[in-house]
Amino acid sequence: NAGVTQTPKFQVLKTGQSMTLQCAQDMNHNSMYWYRQDPGMGLRLIYYSASEGTTDKGEVPNGYNVSRLNKREFSLRLESAAPSQTSVYFCASSPTGFEQYFGPGTRLTVT
Amino acid sequence: GQQLNQSPQSMFIQEGEDVSMNCTSSSIFNTWLWYKQDPGEGPVLLIALYKAGELTSNGRLTAQFGITRKDSFLNISASIPSDVGIYFCAGLDNTNAGKSTFGDGTTLTVKP
Numbered sequence: 753n754a755g756v757t758q759t760p761k762f763q764v765l766k767t768g769q770s771m772t773l774q775c776a777q778d779m780n781h782n783s784m785y786w787y788r789q790d791p792g793m794g795l796r797l798i799y800y801s802a803s804e805g806t807t808d809k810g811e812v813p814n815g816y817n818v819s820r821l822n823k824r825e826f827s828l829r830l831e832s833a834a835p836s837q838t839s840v841y842f843c844a845s846s847p848t849g850f851e852q853y854f855g856p857g858t859r860l861t862v863t
Numbered sequence: 864g865q866q867l868n869q870s871p872q873s874m875f876i877q878e879g880e881d882v883s884m885n886c887t888s889s890s891i892f893n894t895w896l897w898y899k900q901d902p903g904e905g906p907v908l909l910i911a912l913y914k915a916g917e918l919t920s921n922g923r924l925t926a927q928f929g930i931t932r933k934d935s936f937l938n939i940s941a942s943i944p945s946d947v948g949i950y951f952c953a954g955l956d957n958t959n960a961g962k963s964t965f966g967d968g969t970t971l972t973v974k975p
Contacts, residue, residue, distance in 0.1 A: 756905075794869075794951055794965035795906070810962065842905050850894050850913075850955060852963065854905030 753778050756855035758843050764861045765833040773828040773858050775843030781853070783846040784826035785810075786818060788839040789857075795842065801826055802849065833862045869952055869966030877974050882939040884950060884969040892954035895928050895935040896963065900949045909950075910937070942973050 756777045765771055777784065782803045787795040787810075797810030799818040807818050815837060817829045826845075830837060838861050844852040869886045876882060886895070894913055898906035910921050912928035912935060919926055925938045935952055949970050953963040 792967065794867075794967045796965075797962060800962065844905075851896060851908050851911050853908070854898075856905050857903075 755779065756843055756845055756853055758841075758855040758858050760858060761856065762859045764863065765830075766863055767834060769833050770829065770831050771833065772830075773841055773843075773860075774825070775827065775855060776825045777843075777845040777853070778824065779845060779847070779853065780823070781845035781847045782823070783849050784820065785844040785846070785852065786816075786826070786828045787842045787844065788812065788837075789842060790839050798828065798841075833860075835862045838862045867952060867954055867964055867966040869969055871969055872967070873970040873972070875972045875974065876942055878942060878944060880942055882942055882946070882971060883936065885934060885936045886952035886954070886966050887934045888954055888964075889933070890954075890956065891932040892956050892964075893932070894955040895926070896953040896955070897924075897926050897935070897937050898951045898953065900951065900968070902948070906951055939971075942971075944973050944975055947971055947973050 759774045785800040786798040796812050801807045801820040804823045819827045841858045843855045846852045867886050867888050896911050897909045900906040910926040915932045916930050917928040923940045927936045949968040951968045952966040955963050
């Protein structure tokens, strides 16, 4: 099992460009999450999906959209990237909504 | 929103020493989780606590769910160089099922 996979691993965008971060899990988990991690800070929840077909806002949803494409895949879209969105983005999944399993992260720089 | 205060922010210790870190909250949580993040990687779950007063071990790691449900503690015994990393606590309550609140992390450095 690959666990949680994320693509791309690194990305540089110019202000105003758009992009989609991809996440997939092969553990048959119901819940999936997107977080951002800024230097010296913990993880802040952007959006989550408790089950296929549902999505909810987290702590910092502004500037992002998500799609729960199927049970395996949960994508995060930046429609118009801003320098404040420079961060490391982590996707996670959970079988129960409690313990979470994280992917390796996408390092995004917006210039 | 809910906030967790995690301390200390960083620790520099000698190999072989024991380590203690904790998380406190102004809110009650029903579940406490501890994760470790190695440089350049995603966090990995170390210990999950589901009941107030619960004490759980995982090898050299021991974590406790505070009796007030507003705090949790993680101890590492006989530290080794591979313990280096950032340790995060996370709390969940029943009103926000699925939404974990994370502390800002404790960065651990172990000197050989």
